Amino acid sequence: MWTDPVTGRQAFLVIDRLIRGLASGGLRMREGCTYEEVRRLAAAMSVKEALHHNPADRHIPMGGAKGGIDCDPLSDEAPGVLARFLSFIRSYLENNWATGDDLGTTTEAIEDVLDGLGIDGCIAPVMRVVDDPIAARKRFDEAFSVEVGGIGLAELVGGCGVAEAVLAALDKDGIPRNTATAVVQGFGSMGGATARFLHEAGVRVVGIADVHGTVANPDGLPVEDMLRDRLRHGLVNRERLRAGDVLLDRDDWLALQADVLVPAAASYAIHAQNESRISARYIVEAANLPVTADAEASLHKNGVLTIPDVVANSGTNAWWWWIVFGDVLPEAAPSFAKIRTSLRSLVTETLDLAAETGTTPREAAHRVAEARRETLALRPELS
Template sequence: MTARAPLMSLVWTDHVTGRQGFLVVDRLVRGVASGGLRMRPGCTLEEVTGLARGMTMKEALHYDPEARYVPLGGAKGGIDCDPRAPGAYELLVRYLRAMRPYIESFWSTGEDLGLTQDLIDRAAAEAGLVSSIQAVYPLLDDEATARKRLADAFAVEVDGIGLDELAGGCGVAESVLAALDRAGVPYPGTRVAVQGLGTMGGATARFLARAGLTVVAVADIKGTIANPAGLDVEALLAARDGYGTVDRHALRPGDRELPGDAWLSADAEVLVPAAVSYAIGTADQHRIRARWIVEAANMPVLPKAEELLAGRGVTVLPDVVVNSATNAWWWWTLFGDIGADAEEAFAHIRRTMRALVALMLDRADADGTTPRAAAHALVTERLPAIAARFGWYR
C-alpha cells in the first residue's frame, strides 16, 4: 500500500504542561474514521500517522459487503506522556476537551497503549462527551438497541476477565494457530515468548496456553520472566496490576527474572510483541531464534529489520491483520453481526481471523512476497470497492 498524505493531521499543545497530543485522520468512510487513543512517553506525530494508516487497512481487510458492519475510515490519537505520571489523567481530560468537536463529528476512538477503556470513558464524560464512539451513532439503524448490546458485551466476563479485554487476544492467538496449522506444526511443544502482559499480550498468552502451547517467557516494564518448562500464565495474569506489570511474589521457584529485552532471544518458535511500537530494529533482529513473529502490537517490527528477518527465514505476521479483531469486535457487536455473548464472539473472531490469515498467506505464496506485502495488496484492491460504494468523504 503506497504511503500518501492523511486527510487531516493535527498537533495539540497542552496549555498547562506544554505536552503535545496528536490526531491523524487517514480516511473517512461514511463520514467517520475509527482508531484508538494511546498515551506513552515519546509518542510522535509520525507514529500516530502510521497507526492511522494501519487503521484504514484494518477496516478494509474486514470489509464484507453482506455484513451489517461495513468499514469506517482510519484514524488515531496519541499523547506524549507517561500514563503513570502525576497529572496524566488531567492531561487526558484536557486533550479530549480539545478534541471534542472531532469526536462528536467524525472520530470514533477507544483504548490503546497506556489507556484503558474505563479510563477513557471516565475522562470523556468529564470532557462533556456522550461517548468516545458517538460519531458512529448516526450510522446505526437502532441506536438505543445497538448501544445496549455493546454495553452488555462490555459487562461480560470470562474467568474474571472482560470480554472486551479478550477479543483482541483471541484474534492474535488464532493467527498463531492458523500459521502453525498451515505449517503442520503441533501445538504441544511449540514455545511462545510474549512482550507485554497488558490487555492484548495477556489475552494472547491465555488463549495460546489453553490451546496447548508453552509460554516460556513474558516481558513487562520490570523485565522478562522466563521458564523453559513453561510459565503459569493464569497465575501471572492474576498477579498483574492495571498496567500489565506482574507482582514478582507470584513467581514459582523455576521462574527466572531476566533483563527486559531477553524475550527477544528466547528459545521459542513464536515471538509475540504485544507492547510498544518499534520494538524490533536492525540491532535486535539477529538475536531472534523464532520462526514466526506475530505482531500483536502496532508497528513493532521496523521495515529494515523485517527485511533482514525474512532473509533468515523468519516470517512476520503483520499487525494490520493479526491485531485487527479488537476493532472489528466493537463494530460487529455494535452493528449487530454478533450479540453480547462470549462464545458467539470468540467463534466469529476465530472464523474470521482464520479466513483472513489464510487469504493473506495464500496471496503471499502466489505473489512470492511477504505476508505484509500480501496484506497491503488486499487493501489496495478493497479500498476502491469501498470508495465506489460510499465515496471518499461521505
C-alpha cells in the same frame, strides 16, 4: 498538532481517511509519542478497517484515524492533559472520530471526559449510520459488562485474535500445537490474553517478559497461575514463581528458543540493533508497530515471517463494530467464534498471497485491504 497551554505537552490527531464521514482508531498516551508515529498508526487503522470488510455483515468499514499524546500516562498531569486535548478536538469526537483505548489510556477514562463534554461516548459519530442507535448503544454497553473468568470480555477479544493468528500460522506450517512454543513480550491486557488463549490451545508458553525482565522455562510457564497472581500494570509477580522458572534480562525474550514471538507491549521493540538475536519462525504483532521496517525486511530475508499488526491485532477494532452494528451478540461465545473465524481466514489469505507473490505478509495484507476497498466501493450505501 495541539500544545497544552498548561503543561506544554503536545498531542496529535491524524485522520488518514474518511468513509461516510467516519474514521475509527484509538487514542494512545506515552512519553515521546510523535506525529510520525500517530500518522503511521492512523494509516494502519485504515487497513485494519478494510481487511474486515465482509459484504454479508451489517458493519460497513470506516476510514482510519489515531490520536496520540506525548505524556507519561502515570504522571499526575496526565488526566488534565487528556481532558484538555479531548475538549480541543470535541467537534471531531462528535462528528467524525470514533475512538477508544490504546497504549496508556482506557476507554473508561476517555468516556468520563466525553460525558463531561456532553458527548455520548466513544462511538457517538457512528450512531448516525446505524439502523437503531438505542439498540446499538445497548449492545455496546452490554458487551463491555460481560466478564469471562473475572476479566472483561473487551480485554480478551484482542488476545483471542492474536492467539488465533498464531494458531493459523502454526497450522499452516504443520506444527502441532502440543509441541509448539511461544514467547510473549508484555503481560498486560493484550499480552496476558494472548498467553491465556495460546495456553488453552495447548501451545507451550516458554517465556513472558515485562518491563522488569523476562521469566522463562523451556518446559512451559503456568500461564493461568501467573495471570491470577499478576500485579498492576501487567507485571509478573516474581514472588510466586516456581522452581525451574528462570529470571533473565528484559530483552532476553528475543533470543529464547520458540516457534513464535509475540511482541505485545511497546512500539519499536524489535529493531536493527536486536533483530539478529531472533531465531523464531514467526513474529506475530500484538502491539502496534513493534517491529521497525528495516528489522522486518532483514528478518524476512532470513526466513522469519512477521504477521503484521494490521492483521494480528485487528480483532479488537472489528469486534467493537460487529457489536455496534449487530453482527455478533454481546456475549463471549459468539464474539470469540467470529474473531477466530475472521482472523484465521485473514491470516491464511495473507500468508498464501505472500508466498504466491514473494512479498512480505505486510505487503500482502495491504494488497488484500485494497481489494476489499474495491468491493466496499460497490456497496449501494456508499453511492
